Amino acid sequence: MSVGGGAGGAPSALDPKKLRIYGLAGSVVGIYLGAILNSALDTTLFSFIGAVAAIFAVLMGANAVRRVCAYGIGTGVPSIGMLALGMGIVAVMFGLSIAEALGSWLLGPIIILVYAGVFGYIIGVIANKVIKFNIPVMEEGNADLSMAGALALLGWSFAISGTLGYVDIVNDVLMTGYIAIIFIAGGLAILHPFNANLGPDEKQDRTLVNAVMVSGLAMVATGIAAILTQGLAAGLLQLVIGFAIWFYFFKRYYQLVKRDAAAVVGTGLLPPTVQ
Amino acid sequence: MTGFDINTIVYILEIIVGGLLVGIGVHFVPVGGAPAAMAQATGIGTGTVQLAAGSGLTGLLAAGLMMSVTDNLWLILASGAVGAGIMIGSTMLTGSWIYAYAVGAPFASAKVNYDPITGFSQPPYVAQGTVGQGIPTICFVSGLIGGMMGGLGGAMIYYPLFLINGNAALSAMFAIGIFLVNAVLASWNIQGTIEGFHDPKFKKWPFAFRACAVASVLLALAAVLITGGA
Numbered sequence: 001m002s003v004g005g006g007a008g009g010a011p012s013a014l015d016p017k018k019l020r021i022y023g024l025a026g027s028v029v030g031i032y033l034g035a036i037l038n039s040a041l042d043t044t045l046f047s048f049i050g051a052v053a054a055i056f057a058v059l060m061g062a063n064a065v066r067r068v069c070a071y072g073i074g075t076g077v078p079s080i081g082m083l084a085l086g087m088g089i090v091a092v093m094f095g096l097s098i099a100e101a102l103g104s105w106l107l108g109p110i111i112i113l114v115y116a117g118v119f120g121y122i123i124g125v126i127a128n129k130v131i132k133f134n135i136p137v138m139e140e141g142n143a144d145l146s147m148a149g150a151l152a153l154l155g156w157s158f159a160i161s162g163t164l165g166y167v168d169i170v171n172d173v174l175m176t177g178y179i180a181i182i183f184i185a186g187g188l189a190i191l192h193p194f195n196a197n198l199g200p201d202e203k204q205d206r207t208l209v210n211a212v213m214v215s216g217l218a219m220v221a222t223g224i225a226a227i228l229t230q231g232l233a234a235g236l237l238q239l240v241i242g243f244a245i246w247f248y249f250f251k252r253y254y255q256l257v258k259r260d261a262a263a264v265v266g267t268g269l270l271p272p273t274v275q
Numbered sequence: 276m277t278g279f280d281i282n283t284i285v286y287i288l289e290i291i292v293g294g295l296l297v298g299i300g301v302h303f304v305p306v307g308g309a310p311a312a313m314a315q316a317t318g319i320g321t322g323t324v325q326l327a328a329g330s331g332l333t334g335l336l337a338a339g340l341m342m343s344v345t346d347n348l349w350l351i352l353a354s355g356a357v358g359a360g361i362m363i364g365s366t367m368l369t370g371s372w373i374y375a376y377a378v379g380a381p382f383a384s385a386k387v388n389y390d391p392i393t394g395f396s397q398p399p400y401v402a403q404g405t406v407g408q409g410i411p412t413i414c415f416v417s418g419l420i421g422g423m424m425g426g427l428g429g430a431m432i433y434y435p436l437f438l439i440n441g442n443a444a445l446s447a448m449f450a451i452g453i454f455l456v457n458a459v460l461a462s463w464n465i466q467g468t469i470e471g472f473h474d475p476k477f478k479k480w481p482f483a484f485r486a487c488a489v490a491s492v493l494l495a496l497a498a499v500l501i502t503g504g505a
Contacts, residue, residue: 073463073466074463074466074467075308075322075323075324075459075462075463075465075466075467076308076322076324078322078324078325079322079323079324079459079462079463080459082324082328082455082458082459083455083456083459083460085452085455086451086452086453086454086455086456086459087452087456088452089448089449089451089452090449090452090453090456090494090497090498091497093445093448093449093452093501094497094498094500094501097500097501097502098500098501100502101502115497119493122489122490122493123456123460123490126460126485126486126489126490127460127463127486130482130485130486130489131460131463131464131482131483131486132482133463166502170442170444170445174442174444174445174448175442175444177444179444179448183448183451
Protein backbone atom coordinates (compact mmCIF):
# COMPACT_ATOMS: atom_id res chain seq x y z
CA MET A 1 0.00 0.00 0.00
CA SER A 2 1.70 3.18 -1.04
CA VAL A 3 -0.62 6.10 -0.58
CA GLY A 4 2.16 8.47 0.30
CA GLY A 5 0.70 11.96 0.09
CA GLY A 6 2.90 14.53 -1.58
CA ALA A 7 6.11 12.93 -0.40
CA GLY A 8 5.24 9.35 -1.23
CA GLY A 9 4.70 10.06 -4.89
CA ALA A 10 0.93 10.62 -5.02
CA PRO A 11 0.03 13.19 -7.65
CA SER A 12 0.35 16.73 -6.36
CA ALA A 13 0.60 19.65 -8.73
CA LEU A 14 1.70 22.07 -6.04
CA ASP A 15 4.94 21.30 -4.26
CA PRO A 16 4.52 21.35 -0.43
CA LYS A 17 7.51 23.70 -0.03
CA LYS A 18 6.00 26.19 -2.46
CA LEU A 19 2.62 25.90 -0.80
CA ARG A 20 4.21 26.48 2.61
CA ILE A 21 5.86 29.69 1.38
CA TYR A 22 2.61 30.90 -0.18
CA GLY A 23 0.72 30.01 2.99
CA LEU A 24 3.12 31.69 5.42
CA ALA A 25 3.77 34.77 3.29
CA GLY A 26 0.12 35.19 2.28
CA SER A 27 -1.25 34.95 5.80
CA VAL A 28 1.44 37.00 7.57
CA VAL A 29 1.45 39.77 4.94
CA GLY A 30 -2.35 39.76 4.87
CA ILE A 31 -2.72 40.05 8.63
CA TYR A 32 -0.14 42.87 8.80
CA LEU A 33 -1.71 44.64 5.82
CA GLY A 34 -5.16 44.53 7.37
CA ALA A 35 -3.91 45.61 10.80
CA ILE A 36 -1.79 48.49 9.47
CA LEU A 37 -4.53 49.76 7.12
CA ASN A 38 -7.07 49.59 9.95
CA SER A 39 -4.92 51.47 12.43
CA ALA A 40 -3.48 54.00 9.94
CA LEU A 41 -6.85 54.99 8.47
CA ASP A 42 -8.64 54.63 11.83
CA THR A 43 -11.33 52.34 10.45
CA THR A 44 -12.43 48.69 10.72
CA LEU A 45 -13.36 48.24 7.06
CA PHE A 46 -10.19 46.31 6.27
CA SER A 47 -10.81 43.60 8.86
CA PHE A 48 -11.94 41.27 6.07
CA ILE A 49 -8.31 41.03 4.91
CA GLY A 50 -7.62 39.01 8.08
CA ALA A 51 -10.18 36.40 7.05
CA VAL A 52 -8.75 36.31 3.51
CA ALA A 53 -5.25 35.88 4.98
CA ALA A 54 -6.53 32.94 7.02
CA ILE A 55 -7.39 31.16 3.74
CA PHE A 56 -3.67 31.00 2.85
CA ALA A 57 -2.90 29.46 6.25
CA VAL A 58 -5.76 26.99 5.84
CA LEU A 59 -4.41 25.91 2.43
CA MET A 60 -1.03 25.17 3.99
CA GLY A 61 -2.68 23.28 6.86
CA ALA A 62 -4.99 21.25 4.63
CA ASN A 63 -2.02 20.21 2.49
CA ALA A 64 -0.08 19.18 5.61
CA VAL A 65 -3.05 17.08 6.82
CA ARG A 66 -3.14 15.52 3.38
CA ARG A 67 0.54 14.60 3.48
CA VAL A 68 0.62 13.21 7.03
CA CYS A 69 -2.73 11.40 6.98
CA ALA A 70 -2.00 9.70 3.66
CA TYR A 71 0.27 7.41 5.71
CA GLY A 72 -2.62 6.47 7.99
CA ILE A 73 -2.47 7.57 11.63
CA GLY A 74 -5.01 5.07 12.94
CA THR A 75 -7.15 7.51 14.88
CA GLY A 76 -8.98 9.32 12.11
CA VAL A 77 -8.20 12.58 10.38
CA PRO A 78 -10.13 14.79 12.89
CA SER A 79 -7.57 14.11 15.61
CA ILE A 80 -4.78 15.86 13.70
CA GLY A 81 -7.01 18.84 12.94
CA MET A 82 -7.85 19.22 16.63
CA LEU A 83 -4.15 18.96 17.46
CA ALA A 84 -3.40 21.76 14.96
CA LEU A 85 -6.00 24.03 16.55
CA GLY A 86 -4.92 23.09 20.08
CA MET A 87 -1.31 24.03 19.30
CA GLY A 88 -2.54 27.10 17.42
CA ILE A 89 -4.66 28.56 20.22
CA VAL A 90 -1.82 28.23 22.72
CA ALA A 91 0.59 29.92 20.29
CA VAL A 92 -1.83 32.79 19.54
CA MET A 93 -2.52 33.59 23.19
CA PHE A 94 1.15 33.30 24.09
CA GLY A 95 2.37 35.45 21.18
CA LEU A 96 -0.19 38.23 21.59
CA SER A 97 0.36 38.39 25.34
CA ILE A 98 4.14 38.56 25.04
CA ALA A 99 3.87 41.20 22.29
CA GLU A 100 1.64 43.24 24.58
CA ALA A 101 4.13 42.90 27.43
CA LEU A 102 6.95 44.02 25.11
CA GLY A 103 4.85 47.03 24.15
CA SER A 104 4.36 46.51 20.40
CA TRP A 105 1.48 44.65 18.77
CA LEU A 106 3.52 44.46 15.55
CA LEU A 107 5.66 41.73 17.12
CA GLY A 108 2.64 39.46 17.77
CA PRO A 109 2.43 37.48 14.51
CA ILE A 110 6.20 36.90 14.46
CA ILE A 111 6.30 35.51 18.02
CA ILE A 112 3.24 33.36 17.27
CA LEU A 113 4.87 31.98 14.14
CA VAL A 114 8.15 31.13 15.89
CA TYR A 115 6.50 29.50 18.92
CA ALA A 116 4.03 27.56 16.74
CA GLY A 117 6.76 26.35 14.38
CA VAL A 118 9.11 25.20 17.13
CA PHE A 119 6.35 23.60 19.21
CA GLY A 120 4.84 21.82 16.22
CA TYR A 121 8.24 20.47 15.19
CA ILE A 122 8.86 19.14 18.72
CA ILE A 123 5.43 17.44 18.76
CA GLY A 124 6.36 15.86 15.43
CA VAL A 125 9.66 14.60 16.85
CA ILE A 126 7.83 13.18 19.90
CA ALA A 127 5.29 11.45 17.64
CA ASN A 128 8.04 9.81 15.62
CA LYS A 129 10.62 9.06 18.33
CA VAL A 130 8.53 8.34 21.46
CA ILE A 131 5.22 7.11 20.04
CA LYS A 132 7.12 5.46 17.15
CA PHE A 133 4.98 6.55 14.23
CA ASN A 134 7.93 6.56 11.82
CA ILE A 135 6.16 8.80 9.32
CA PRO A 136 8.91 10.61 7.38
CA VAL A 137 6.99 13.90 6.99
CA MET A 138 5.69 13.96 10.59
CA GLU A 139 8.05 16.68 11.86
CA GLU A 140 7.58 19.19 9.07
CA GLY A 141 3.92 18.21 8.74
CA ASN A 142 3.28 19.02 12.40
CA ALA A 143 5.26 22.27 12.22
CA ASP A 144 3.17 23.28 9.17
CA LEU A 145 -0.04 22.31 10.94
CA SER A 146 0.82 24.18 14.10
CA MET A 147 1.73 27.35 12.17
CA ALA A 148 -1.34 27.01 9.95
CA GLY A 149 -3.66 26.57 12.94
CA ALA A 150 -2.14 29.55 14.74
CA LEU A 151 -2.20 31.89 11.73
CA ALA A 152 -5.74 30.91 10.75
CA LEU A 153 -6.97 31.55 14.30
CA LEU A 154 -5.08 34.86 14.37
CA GLY A 155 -6.51 35.91 11.00
CA TRP A 156 -10.09 35.17 12.03
CA SER A 157 -9.58 36.74 15.48
CA PHE A 158 -8.35 39.88 13.73
CA ALA A 159 -11.32 39.76 11.35
CA ILE A 160 -13.66 39.80 14.37
CA SER A 161 -11.87 42.33 16.59
CA GLY A 162 -10.36 44.63 13.94
CA THR A 163 -7.05 45.09 15.78
CA LEU A 164 -4.14 42.93 16.82
CA GLY A 165 -4.06 44.33 20.37
CA TYR A 166 -4.12 41.58 23.00
CA VAL A 167 -6.67 43.33 25.21
CA ASP A 168 -9.05 43.93 22.27
CA ILE A 169 -8.83 40.34 21.08
CA VAL A 170 -9.42 39.03 24.60
CA ASN A 171 -12.46 41.29 25.00
CA ASP A 172 -13.96 40.93 21.50
CA VAL A 173 -13.13 37.33 20.65
CA LEU A 174 -12.53 35.38 23.87
CA MET A 175 -14.89 36.98 26.37
CA THR A 176 -17.73 37.02 23.83
CA GLY A 177 -17.27 33.32 23.07
CA TYR A 178 -16.73 33.81 19.32
CA ILE A 179 -13.47 31.94 19.80
CA ALA A 180 -15.50 28.72 20.02
CA ILE A 181 -16.99 29.40 16.57
CA ILE A 182 -13.67 30.11 14.89
CA PHE A 183 -12.08 27.19 16.72
CA ILE A 184 -14.53 24.71 15.20
CA ALA A 185 -14.76 26.53 11.85
CA GLY A 186 -10.97 26.51 11.69
CA GLY A 187 -10.86 22.84 12.61
CA LEU A 188 -13.32 22.07 9.84
CA ALA A 189 -11.42 24.12 7.27
CA ILE A 190 -8.14 22.32 8.05
CA LEU A 191 -9.25 18.73 8.71
CA HIS A 192 -12.46 18.38 6.70
CA PRO A 193 -11.02 18.66 3.13
CA PHE A 194 -8.86 15.55 3.39
CA ASN A 195 -11.43 13.73 5.50
CA ALA A 196 -14.05 14.29 2.80
CA ASN A 197 -11.85 13.54 -0.20
CA LEU A 198 -9.53 10.77 1.01
CA GLY A 199 -9.21 7.55 -0.85
CA PRO A 200 -7.17 6.15 -3.71
CA ASP A 201 -8.53 8.78 -6.13
CA GLU A 202 -7.74 11.73 -3.85
CA LYS A 203 -6.50 14.71 -5.89
CA GLN A 204 -4.65 17.68 -4.45
CA ASP A 205 -6.60 20.35 -6.34
CA ARG A 206 -9.97 18.94 -5.27
CA THR A 207 -8.89 18.78 -1.61
CA LEU A 208 -7.48 22.31 -1.62
CA VAL A 209 -10.51 23.80 -3.42
CA ASN A 210 -12.63 22.19 -0.71
CA ALA A 211 -10.42 23.88 1.92
CA VAL A 212 -10.98 27.33 0.35
CA MET A 213 -14.70 26.61 0.19
CA VAL A 214 -14.91 25.84 3.92
CA SER A 215 -12.77 28.91 4.68
CA GLY A 216 -15.39 30.99 2.83
CA LEU A 217 -18.04 29.58 5.16
CA ALA A 218 -15.85 30.44 8.16
CA MET A 219 -15.59 33.98 6.78
CA VAL A 220 -19.39 34.22 6.70
CA ALA A 221 -19.38 33.23 10.38
CA THR A 222 -16.71 35.82 11.28
CA GLY A 223 -18.71 38.38 9.26
CA ILE A 224 -21.77 37.80 11.43
CA ALA A 225 -19.62 38.11 14.55
CA ALA A 226 -17.99 41.27 13.14
CA ILE A 227 -21.40 42.92 12.62
CA LEU A 228 -21.84 42.67 16.39
CA THR A 229 -18.32 43.81 17.34
CA GLN A 230 -17.39 46.35 14.61
CA GLY A 231 -20.69 47.54 13.20
CA LEU A 232 -22.74 46.87 10.11
CA ALA A 233 -20.41 48.15 7.37
CA ALA A 234 -17.30 46.15 8.25
CA GLY A 235 -19.25 43.03 9.13
CA LEU A 236 -21.47 43.04 6.07
CA LEU A 237 -18.50 43.56 3.74
CA GLN A 238 -16.86 40.48 5.27
CA LEU A 239 -20.06 38.46 5.06
CA VAL A 240 -20.58 39.28 1.37
CA ILE A 241 -16.96 38.52 0.42
CA GLY A 242 -17.12 35.28 2.38
CA PHE A 243 -20.32 34.25 0.65
CA ALA A 244 -18.82 35.07 -2.77
CA ILE A 245 -15.74 32.96 -2.01
CA TRP A 246 -17.88 30.07 -0.81
CA PHE A 247 -20.21 30.27 -3.83
CA TYR A 248 -17.40 30.42 -6.43
CA PHE A 249 -15.39 27.62 -4.88
CA PHE A 250 -18.44 25.48 -4.26
CA LYS A 251 -19.14 25.59 -8.02
CA ARG A 252 -15.50 24.80 -8.75
CA TYR A 253 -15.52 21.97 -6.25
CA TYR A 254 -18.60 20.49 -7.89
CA GLN A 255 -16.88 20.70 -11.29
CA LEU A 256 -13.85 18.84 -9.90
CA VAL A 257 -16.07 16.20 -8.30
CA LYS A 258 -17.75 15.67 -11.67
CA ARG A 259 -14.32 15.50 -13.34
CA ASP A 260 -13.03 12.82 -10.93
CA ALA A 261 -16.19 10.77 -10.51
CA ALA A 262 -16.80 7.74 -12.72
CA ALA A 263 -20.37 8.94 -13.23
CA VAL A 264 -22.68 11.49 -11.66
CA VAL A 265 -26.28 10.33 -11.77
CA GLY A 266 -29.44 11.57 -10.13
CA THR A 267 -31.05 9.04 -7.82
CA GLY A 268 -34.49 10.59 -8.22
CA LEU A 269 -37.04 10.16 -5.46
CA LEU A 270 -36.93 7.12 -3.22
CA PRO A 271 -38.45 4.13 -5.04
CA PRO A 272 -41.55 2.52 -3.53
CA THR A 273 -40.64 -0.39 -1.26
CA VAL A 274 -40.88 -3.75 -2.96
CA GLN A 275 -42.03 -6.50 -0.66
CA MET B 276 3.91 39.36 32.89
CA THR B 277 3.97 38.07 36.43
CA GLY B 278 7.15 37.76 38.45
CA PHE B 279 8.86 34.40 38.65
CA ASP B 280 8.61 32.97 42.15
CA ILE B 281 7.92 29.70 43.95
CA ASN B 282 4.23 29.94 43.02
CA THR B 283 5.12 29.92 39.32
CA ILE B 284 6.95 26.63 39.77
CA VAL B 285 3.93 25.18 41.57
CA TYR B 286 1.67 26.33 38.73
CA ILE B 287 3.97 24.76 36.13
CA LEU B 288 3.96 21.48 38.08
CA GLU B 289 0.16 21.52 38.37
CA ILE B 290 -0.23 22.01 34.63
CA ILE B 291 2.24 19.21 33.88
CA VAL B 292 0.47 16.81 36.27
CA GLY B 293 -2.87 17.82 34.70
CA GLY B 294 -1.56 17.11 31.21
CA LEU B 295 -0.22 13.72 32.30
CA LEU B 296 -3.55 12.80 33.93
CA VAL B 297 -5.30 13.62 30.65
CA GLY B 298 -2.81 11.58 28.64
CA ILE B 299 -3.08 8.51 30.89
CA GLY B 300 -6.84 8.91 31.38
CA VAL B 301 -7.41 8.57 27.65
CA HIS B 302 -6.02 5.02 27.85
CA PHE B 303 -8.78 3.96 30.27
CA VAL B 304 -11.68 5.05 28.06
CA PRO B 305 -13.17 2.21 25.98
CA VAL B 306 -12.82 3.73 22.50
CA GLY B 307 -14.46 1.72 19.77
CA GLY B 308 -14.34 4.06 16.82
CA ALA B 309 -16.22 3.22 13.65
CA PRO B 310 -16.28 -0.58 14.27
CA ALA B 311 -18.05 -0.03 17.61
CA ALA B 312 -20.59 2.21 15.91
CA MET B 313 -21.52 -0.89 13.86
CA ALA B 314 -21.47 -3.09 17.02
CA GLN B 315 -18.45 -5.00 15.69
CA ALA B 316 -16.05 -3.95 18.44
CA THR B 317 -16.26 -3.22 22.15
CA GLY B 318 -16.58 0.32 23.39
CA ILE B 319 -18.22 3.61 22.55
CA GLY B 320 -18.70 4.23 18.83
CA THR B 321 -16.57 7.32 18.32
CA GLY B 322 -12.94 8.42 18.29
CA THR B 323 -10.58 8.97 21.21
CA VAL B 324 -10.28 12.70 20.78
CA GLN B 325 -14.03 13.28 20.74
CA LEU B 326 -14.50 11.26 23.94
CA ALA B 327 -11.54 12.80 25.71
CA ALA B 328 -12.54 16.31 24.66
CA GLY B 329 -16.16 15.68 25.69
CA SER B 330 -15.34 14.44 29.17
CA GLY B 331 -12.51 16.93 29.65
CA LEU B 332 -14.59 19.94 28.67
CA THR B 333 -17.43 18.86 30.96
CA GLY B 334 -14.82 18.58 33.70
CA LEU B 335 -13.60 22.09 32.88
CA LEU B 336 -17.12 23.50 33.09
CA ALA B 337 -17.78 21.71 36.38
CA ALA B 338 -14.48 22.94 37.80
CA GLY B 339 -15.14 26.49 36.58
CA LEU B 340 -18.57 26.49 38.18
CA MET B 341 -17.15 25.28 41.50
CA MET B 342 -14.38 27.86 41.24
CA SER B 343 -16.95 30.66 41.03
CA VAL B 344 -18.17 29.83 44.55
CA THR B 345 -15.03 28.62 46.31
CA ASP B 346 -11.25 28.62 45.86
CA ASN B 347 -10.66 25.36 47.72
CA LEU B 348 -8.42 23.32 45.39
CA TRP B 349 -9.76 19.94 46.51
CA LEU B 350 -13.42 20.84 45.97
CA ILE B 351 -12.61 22.20 42.50
CA LEU B 352 -10.66 19.07 41.53
CA ALA B 353 -13.41 16.81 42.87
CA SER B 354 -16.05 18.78 40.98
CA GLY B 355 -14.07 18.47 37.73
CA ALA B 356 -13.56 14.73 38.18
CA VAL B 357 -17.21 14.05 39.07
CA GLY B 358 -18.49 16.24 36.21
CA ALA B 359 -16.39 14.40 33.64
CA GLY B 360 -17.27 11.04 35.23
CA ILE B 361 -21.00 11.79 34.95
CA MET B 362 -20.56 12.80 31.31
CA ILE B 363 -18.67 9.69 30.23
CA GLY B 364 -20.90 7.48 32.40
CA SER B 365 -24.12 8.77 30.87
CA THR B 366 -22.61 8.43 27.39
CA MET B 367 -21.77 4.77 28.05
CA LEU B 368 -25.14 4.10 29.70
CA THR B 369 -27.25 5.50 26.85
CA GLY B 370 -24.92 3.88 24.33
CA SER B 371 -25.51 0.55 26.12
CA TRP B 372 -29.28 0.94 25.80
CA ILE B 373 -28.92 1.26 22.05
CA TYR B 374 -26.60 -1.76 21.83
CA ALA B 375 -28.87 -3.83 24.09
CA TYR B 376 -32.36 -2.86 22.92
CA ALA B 377 -31.93 -1.51 19.38
CA VAL B 378 -29.00 -3.51 17.97
CA GLY B 379 -29.71 -6.50 20.19
CA ALA B 380 -26.07 -7.43 20.77
CA PRO B 381 -24.93 -9.25 23.94
CA PHE B 382 -22.13 -7.35 25.69
CA ALA B 383 -18.87 -9.25 25.47
CA SER B 384 -15.19 -8.44 25.55
CA ALA B 385 -12.87 -10.17 23.08
CA LYS B 386 -9.70 -9.30 24.99
CA VAL B 387 -10.30 -11.38 28.15
CA ASN B 388 -11.86 -14.83 28.71
CA TYR B 389 -13.51 -13.87 31.99
CA ASP B 390 -14.68 -10.40 32.95
CA PRO B 391 -12.27 -9.52 35.81
CA ILE B 392 -15.06 -7.82 37.80
CA THR B 393 -18.13 -10.03 37.31
CA GLY B 394 -16.27 -13.25 36.48
CA PHE B 395 -18.64 -13.98 33.60
CA SER B 396 -17.36 -15.99 30.65
CA GLN B 397 -16.94 -13.86 27.51
CA PRO B 398 -15.93 -15.94 24.41
CA PRO B 399 -19.32 -17.70 23.88
CA TYR B 400 -21.01 -14.34 23.43
CA VAL B 401 -18.55 -12.80 20.97
CA ALA B 402 -20.18 -13.00 17.53
CA GLN B 403 -18.12 -14.50 14.74
CA GLY B 404 -16.05 -11.99 12.79
CA THR B 405 -16.28 -9.32 15.46
CA VAL B 406 -14.03 -8.26 18.34
CA GLY B 407 -16.73 -8.04 20.97
CA GLN B 408 -19.83 -5.90 21.24
CA GLY B 409 -21.28 -3.30 23.55
CA ILE B 410 -19.79 -2.06 26.79
CA PRO B 411 -19.17 -4.94 29.28
CA THR B 412 -18.84 -4.18 33.01
CA ILE B 413 -15.05 -4.05 32.96
CA CYS B 414 -15.07 -1.50 30.12
CA PHE B 415 -17.70 0.60 31.90
CA VAL B 416 -15.66 0.73 35.10
CA SER B 417 -12.48 1.47 33.18
CA GLY B 418 -14.25 4.23 31.24
CA LEU B 419 -15.48 5.84 34.46
CA ILE B 420 -11.94 5.87 35.85
CA GLY B 421 -10.63 7.35 32.59
CA GLY B 422 -13.30 10.03 32.43
CA MET B 423 -12.65 11.04 36.02
CA MET B 424 -8.91 11.21 35.40
CA GLY B 425 -9.54 13.41 32.37
CA GLY B 426 -11.79 15.73 34.36
CA LEU B 427 -9.29 15.85 37.21
CA GLY B 428 -6.57 16.73 34.69
CA GLY B 429 -8.73 19.40 33.07
CA ALA B 430 -9.49 20.98 36.45
CA MET B 431 -5.84 20.78 37.42
CA ILE B 432 -4.88 22.71 34.26
CA TYR B 433 -7.69 25.25 34.63
CA TYR B 434 -7.06 26.06 38.31
CA PRO B 435 -3.49 27.45 38.00
CA LEU B 436 -4.33 29.18 34.70
CA PHE B 437 -7.19 31.05 36.38
CA LEU B 438 -4.93 32.01 39.29
CA ILE B 439 -2.28 33.32 36.87
CA ASN B 440 -4.42 35.46 34.58
CA GLY B 441 -7.76 35.81 36.40
CA ASN B 442 -9.72 35.58 33.14
CA ALA B 443 -12.14 32.65 32.97
CA ALA B 444 -12.67 32.67 29.18
CA LEU B 445 -8.95 32.89 28.44
CA SER B 446 -8.09 30.15 30.96
CA ALA B 447 -10.77 27.86 29.56
CA MET B 448 -9.58 28.25 25.94
CA PHE B 449 -5.96 27.80 26.94
CA ALA B 450 -6.89 24.72 28.97
CA ILE B 451 -8.75 23.31 25.95
CA GLY B 452 -5.59 23.81 23.86
CA ILE B 453 -3.42 21.98 26.41
CA PHE B 454 -6.08 19.29 26.78
CA LEU B 455 -6.36 18.62 23.05
CA VAL B 456 -2.60 18.34 22.51
CA ASN B 457 -2.30 15.74 25.31
CA ALA B 458 -5.43 13.85 24.28
CA VAL B 459 -4.30 13.58 20.64
CA LEU B 460 -0.80 12.42 21.61
CA ALA B 461 -2.34 9.73 23.83
CA SER B 462 -4.80 8.64 21.15
CA TRP B 463 -1.94 8.35 18.63
CA ASN B 464 -0.25 6.07 21.14
CA ILE B 465 -3.36 3.86 21.29
CA GLN B 466 -3.66 3.79 17.48
CA GLY B 467 -7.32 3.09 16.99
CA THR B 468 -9.37 1.20 19.54
CA ILE B 469 -8.84 0.14 23.15
CA GLU B 470 -11.11 -1.63 25.65
CA GLY B 471 -9.76 -0.29 28.94
CA PHE B 472 -7.08 -1.16 31.49
CA HIS B 473 -7.44 -4.91 30.81
CA ASP B 474 -6.55 -4.43 27.11
CA PRO B 475 -3.01 -5.53 26.13
CA LYS B 476 -2.60 -2.16 24.40
CA PHE B 477 -2.87 -0.48 27.81
CA LYS B 478 0.71 -1.56 28.49
CA LYS B 479 1.86 1.07 26.00
CA TRP B 480 0.98 3.90 28.40
CA PRO B 481 4.61 4.75 29.34
CA PHE B 482 5.17 6.04 25.78
CA ALA B 483 2.22 8.41 26.13
CA PHE B 484 3.48 9.40 29.59
CA ARG B 485 6.84 10.48 28.14
CA ALA B 486 5.29 12.22 25.12
CA CYS B 487 2.73 14.10 27.22
CA ALA B 488 5.40 15.08 29.76
CA VAL B 489 7.52 16.81 27.11
CA ALA B 490 4.53 18.50 25.51
CA SER B 491 3.08 19.61 28.86
CA VAL B 492 6.38 21.20 29.95
CA LEU B 493 6.45 23.33 26.80
CA LEU B 494 2.78 24.26 27.17
CA ALA B 495 3.14 25.06 30.88
CA LEU B 496 6.10 27.38 30.23
CA ALA B 497 3.98 29.33 27.74
CA ALA B 498 0.96 29.25 30.06
CA VAL B 499 2.64 30.93 33.05
CA LEU B 500 3.86 33.83 30.88
CA ILE B 501 0.50 35.04 29.60
CA THR B 502 -1.54 37.73 31.29
CA GLY B 503 -5.28 38.22 31.57
CA GLY B 504 -5.54 41.25 29.29
CA ALA B 505 -8.14 43.81 30.35
